[in-house]
Amino acid sequence: MEKVKKAYSCEIDILRGFATILVVLGHILQYSMMQNEAFYNDFLFKVIYSFHMPLFMCISGFLFKHSYDKYGKKTYIYRQLLSLGKVILIWNAIQWILNCLLGVYSFDCIVDVMKSAYTAFSGLWYIWALLIIQVVVASVYMKKYAWVIYILMMLILSLIPIKIVSFAYLTAWMLPFFLLGLYLSETQKLPSYVISKFMFFAVFIMFIAGVAFYRPNMFVYKSGMNIFDSQYGIILQIGIIFYRVIVALLGIVVVKELLLWCYKKNENSRFIKWLIKISHYSLHIYILQRILIETLAYQLIRGKSLSSNVVWFDWIVAPVMSVVFCKVLAEILNSLNIRYKNILHFLFGR
Template sequence: MSDFNQNIQPKRRLLIIDLMQGIAMLWVVVGHHLLAFMPPVYGSIHYYIYSFHMPFFIFISSFLIAYSYKSQAYSTYTYRKFHKFFIPYVLIGVVVTLLSAMQKGWNTVSMNLLDLLVSPKQSDATFLWYIYLLFFLYALYPLCFKIRMKYKGYFELLMLLVSGYFYLNPVSTPIFCLDYLTGYLLFYILGIMAAWYFPFLEKQLSLLKVLGLFSLIAFIVLTIFAFVYPDRFIYIGLCFVAIPAMYGLSFILRQIRFAANALVSISKNCFHIYLLHMFFIQGIAMIFMKLYTHRIESLGLMFVYLVFSTVFSMVGSIVVFRGYNKLKLTITREKV
């Protein structure tokens, strides 16, 4: 089996990965609607989504980390990733901290900023923890790549065993997101291994399609059981079945032009949506509570609210980012 040579093979954008990343981002945004006025059933929906959506999201992100990697000086690589991820992370985190201080008091700022740098889950910008973790996932990859080039199969087996252990026994401390890093390490390893063996997997498309469709059926069955007979093992099953199931769903949705185009657009703007979507979710919630002072009781109204808020939050994030890009381009041209 040939190695996936990241320095020679030209990288083409993969439609199926775009579709899967778009689906993953949809799950993320829907899962961030844990609002006080939601009906009790949303708590179950939230728990259901969180049982699989982050493992799936990390798998896709890790695949792209490995697939897009180009060998270069480690200091250059990490500096670029730091600039790409940490600067926006800190800027958005500071904005959230200041907005929070307006409600909770300015004496909370110093502790919030410390949490933002050391333990993002404990800060008021808790939703940004994934951006924080993503930098470390990128920084870890060149080391995995170099060791794997030397030891190959032995290293892969070792990493599967180590990550499997941490999946069952994650580190409990939230400092530097070590709890999430260890808890999701298995899906990081599976994602980068999928990229390493992508040339082989690409030759098995017929088999993968069948696997994906059967996994999608299994995912639907497990979803029903999760709400009717919730059980720990059901959620573990969802966690692992979700990856091939969303692959199968992507093959179905690629046949629907509007859905495919929408998911690709979400995928291309995934980072900016993640950074900004909570501002829209919270803003919509504040307006809703002004207009509708009661708790949502109807499942129909909850569904309509989730669809509207999810779509508006993603579209709004894309529009804001494009507006920022146009403004930056205009300022640059004026300086020239």
């Protein structure tokens, strides 16, 4: 039993560690090609953004049941509200102050100040989405009407305009993947290497083909989740969402199979150990990269080209930068955690 638990823990850590690197790599690609939103047509960017956040949410859903059973509904909800709520307030406040110092906002009146604060505190959309989903799912978990609540929740969040709540539609997009992870944990289907080589290659080819036909309007950031107020019409919008879900699921399966194959080949390899260490600080890295990459680095490189060779930058330079960034940050955080564990817990939650 202990070996099974250890293997399950390592499998989750490996997937989460790799997904963390993909977050950093995706943002490096995005903020190096901001002009005319060229990143939407970049193949590697499309590969990453087609599945990496759904993978994160699927892992969170998979881990939900263990925490819920351990603490119970009321304590679980309280812990999540306190932990993630605190993270959202602290780091969005830091982001707002930093943006003010960098001159990102221009203030002509008190309304501008309020608008800038609202924009800043809407940041860290994934943590907002995770908090909302966890609280709602925990509130109705094991209830007969739970699926009705989930469907209504997804519909309502999809209809909320971006100008009012910028992360609402993204929460709607993430909900099905959280529920998928929860279903896998309930059925005790560990993320093990289970499909045949033939099936893997078939899934891999379908995923690459799906990404190849990915158009800018297929990204959730472009077309959203609202089927009733879509510029593409109800039928086409439903088709876009369905296509988006299928490609995300294919990407999750491909990455899962590849990583767990590496793990089974040599579970003590340096690569596997790196991913596990990075996974322990996935939330920390997600938060800090927003400041270091999305804000500070972007202010330095804005309007500049990092490389004249896109292929070289995409497949060599950017991946190396993202791995080094995550590895160095994980090592620094690990050292700080030994000396200042309580401070890190306060800043980044439990």
